[in-house]
Amino acid sequence: MKPIALAIVEDDPIIRESLRTFLGGDPQFELVYTAVSMEDFLTVLDTDARLIPEVMLLDIQLPGQSGIEGIPSIKKLRPGIDIIMLTTFEESDKIFAALCAGACSYLSKRVSLVTIRDAILTVHRGGSYMSPSIARKVVEHFAPIPKKEDGPLTSRQHEIVECIVDGLSYKMAADKLGISLDTVRTHIKHIYQVLEINSKGELIRRTLDKR
Amino acid sequence: MKPIALAIVEDDPIIRESLRTFLGGDPQFELVYTAVSMEDFLTVLDTDARLIPEVMLLDIQLPGQSGIEGIPSIKKLRPGIDIIMLTTFEESDKIFAALCAGACSYLSKRVSLVTIRDAILTVHRGGSYMSPSIARKVVEHFAPIPKKEDGPLTSRQHEIVECIVDGLSYKMAADKLGISLDTVRTHIKHIYQVLEINSKGELIRRTLDKR
DNA sequence: TTACCCCTCGCATCAAGATGTGATCTAAGC
DNA sequence: GCTTAGATCACATCTTGATGCGAGGGGTAA
Numbered sequence: 001m002k003p004i005a006l007a008i009v010e011d012d013p014i015i016r017e018s019l020r021t022f023l024g025g026d027p028q029f030e031l032v033y034t035a036v037s038m039e040d041f042l043t044v045l046d047t048d049a050r051l052i053p054e055v056m057l058l059d060i061q062l063p064g065q066s067g068i069e070g071i072p073s074i075k076k077l078r079p080g081i082d083i084i085m086l087t088t089f090e091e092s093d094k095i096f097a098a099l100c101a102g103a104c105s106y107l108s109k110r111v112s113l114v115t116i117r118d119a120i121l122t123v124h125r126g127g128s129y130m131s132p133s134i135a136r137k138v139v140e141h142f143a144p145i146p147k148k149e150d151g152p153l154t155s156r157q158h159e160i161v162e163c164i165v166d167g168l169s170y171k172m173a174a175d176k177l178g179i180s181l182d183t184v185r186t187h188i189k190h191i192y193q194v195l196e197i198n199s200k201g202e203l204i205r206r207t208l209d210k211r
Numbered sequence: 212m213k214p215i216a217l218a219i220v221e222d223d224p225i226i227r228e229s230l231r232t233f234l235g236g237d238p239q240f241e242l243v244y245t246a247v248s249m250e251d252f253l254t255v256l257d258t259d260a261r262l263i264p265e266v267m268l269l270d271i272q273l274p275g276q277s278g279i280e281g282i283p284s285i286k287k288l289r290p291g292i293d294i295i296m297l298t299t300f301e302e303s304d305k306i307f308a309a310l311c312a313g314a315c316s317y318l319s320k321r322v323s324l325v326t327i328r329d330a331i332l333t334v335h336r337g338g339s340y341m342s343p344s345i346a347r348k349v350v351e352h353f354a355p356i357p358k359k360e361d362g363p364l365t366s367r368q369h370e371i372v373e374c375i376v377d378g379l380s381y382k383m384a385a386d387k388l389g390i391s392l393d394t395v396r397t398h399i400k401h402i403y404q405v406l407e408i409n410s411k412g413e414l415i416r417r418t419l420d421k422r
Numbered sequence: 423t424t425a426c427c428c429c430t431c432g433c434a435t436c437a438a439g440a441t442g443t444g445a446t447c448t449a450a451g452c
Numbered sequence: 453g454c455t456t457a458g459a460t461c462a463c464a465t466c467t468t469g470a471t472g473c474g475a476g477g478g479g480t481a482a
Contacts, residue, residue: 099353105346127343128350135316135339138349142310154458167412169438183460189441190458199468200439202378204415367429380468394430400471401428411469 003030004124007053009041009070010034010086011062015109019057022113028121038062038070045077053081055120058103060087060094068094071101082123086116092137099138106134153191160187164200165207214241215335218264220252220281221245221297222273226320230268233324239332249273249281256288264292266331269314271298271305279305282312293334297327303348310349317345363405371398375411376418 006029010016016034024031032053035041045051056074060067071083084105085098095106105123107116108131119129130138153161163173170188174181192198195206217240221227227245235242243264246252256262267285271278282294295316296309306317316334318327319342330340341349364372374384381399385392403409406417 096353099350104350122343125343126347128341128346129343130339130341130346130350132333132336132338132340135341135346136337139310139315139339139341142307156459164412165416167410167416171438179459180461182462185439185441186460188439192440197378198440199378199380201375201380201411201415204412205376205378205419208416208419365428382468390429391431393432396469396471397430397432399469403470409470 001028003028004120005030005032005052005054006120007031007033007041007051007056007081008035009038009056009062009067010059011036012059015059018113019116023117023120026117028117038065038067038073042070042073042077045074052078055082055084055124057084057086057116057120060085060089060098068098068101068103071098071103075102084116084119084123090131090134090137092141095134095137096141104128106130108134153194157187157191157194160184161191161203161207164188165204212239214239215331216241216243216263216265217331218242218244218252218262218267218292219246220249220267220273220278221270222247223270226270226297229324230327234328234331237328239328249276249278249284253281253284253288256285263289266293266295266335268295268297268327268331271296271300271309279308279312279314282309282314286313295327295330295334301342301345301348303352306345306348307352315339317341319345364402368398368402368405371395372402372414372418375399376415 006023008016008019008023008031010019016036020031020034023029032051033041033044035044058067058070058074062070067085067087074081074083082105083103084107085103086107086109087094088109090108098106105119105128107119107129111131115129122129159177160173163176168176170184171181174184177184191203195203197203197206217234219227219230219234219242221230227247231242231245234240243262244252244255246255269278269281269285273281278296278298285292285294293316294314295318296314297318297320298305299320301319309317316330316339318330318340322342326340333340370388371384374387379387381395382392385395388395402414406414408414408417
């Protein structure tokens with residue numbers, strides 16, 4: 001079994017050395033590079049085309065360019081790399097910023113070295129591991145509020161809205177629903193009253209917003 | 212330490228009994244109810260107000276109402292419950308549907324009983340655990356494609372779009388930007404040409420889509 | 423300097439949308 | 453039986469939106 005090519009970008013010497021010692025001593029890994037800053041790492045990646053880490057540990061809080069800011073550059077130079085964020089922060093926005101930028105795992109620095117090792121193996125197998133508290137934040141992102149506020153519209157009104165949002169004109173909507181143009185107008189009128197809006201634009205916006 | 216009140220909804224008798232035996236025999240848990248269907252479980256929850264599971268294991272594939280469909284009803288009856296989905300499926304849409312409905316964890320049935328137990332403990336502590344392959348799918352959801360396609364619009368055109376998407380009429384946009392109504396019209400005209408669209412609706416949709 | 427693009431504005435026209443008033447019919451609820 | 457609400461349709465009017473044609477001023481790159 002070929003060892004996993006691993007890179008580390010971490011400015012804190014204590015954490016860096018501890019990772020280096022632990023992971024470097026594991027035959028499952030080959031520590032191909034250890035950087036103290038984003039700038040350093042990017043320069044080396046750009047210079048040495050043979051340096052192809054498969055997985056990397058990336059600190060968020062770095063002097064100079066932050067880890068999150070650097071992700072796009074890293075992905076550009078090495079598209080196939082799997083990035084594991086390592087951080088003391090658990091703020092939602094940082095988590096999402098990192099994930100959106102292309103990180104595939106997000107670990108709290110408080111976890112054990114063994115957990116980090118396992119996360120690397122997991123990521124390399126095509127999976128992802130998140131610290132439980134971070135995973136919870138990610139999950140909550142999907143169901144922020146159980147606002148199923150579907151709007152106080154009747155089912156027929158929803159059909160009308162559907163047509164409008166799909167880009168149909170009143171006339172087309174009338175044809176599609178098999179009713180007259182004036183009826184579509186009447187429905188729209190009522191919908192506007194109920195939703196307290198007064199233009200197609202707002203209707204489309206409001207409808208699309210809660211999707 | 213008070214045991215965690217646990218409920219299980221699972222139609223497969225083999226899996227159900229295996230969960231019941233393993234988790235029921237663990238002093239950390241108190242198995243307060245085991246149902247074979249959503250209907251069964253909801254009826255009991257509705258009938259017995261003292262039945263308040265803290266965490267539940269929920270199968271997705273159930274006869275009758277599916278697990279995903281049932282989540283809203285469960286949350287309605289017991290808002291505080293933490294739901295762990297247990298499933299053989301790992302399709303992205305099911306995963307996201309479950310998370311959006313309010314599940315807070317999603318496990319493959321192939322994982323060990325010990326993992327399930329740990330997931331329950333993690334969830335009860337306010338965390339979340341996802342099977343690695345599932346976590347990866349969730350993560351990929353955030354960075355599907357690095358499409359930063361901002362559109363070939365000029366900055367002024369972006370301002371116009373901004374107004375329109377905000378629900379303003381041409382007239383209001385003109386006021387806001389301090390230009391004439393006709394100028395707004397001209398901008399819109401050009402924007403439509405460049406984007407190859409021909410209605411306000413499409414503009415709003417396209418703009419909102421890439422956000 | 424010429425050419426080109428962007429922002430600005432005006433006019434004209436036709437299609438589409440917003441809104442008011444009013445009417446009929448049906449199903450649900452009191 | 454009466455009331456209420458939703459769905460249906462009609463007519464009228466005014467506002468918006470879509471689009472074509474034309475034009476002047478500012479900036480930039482060939």
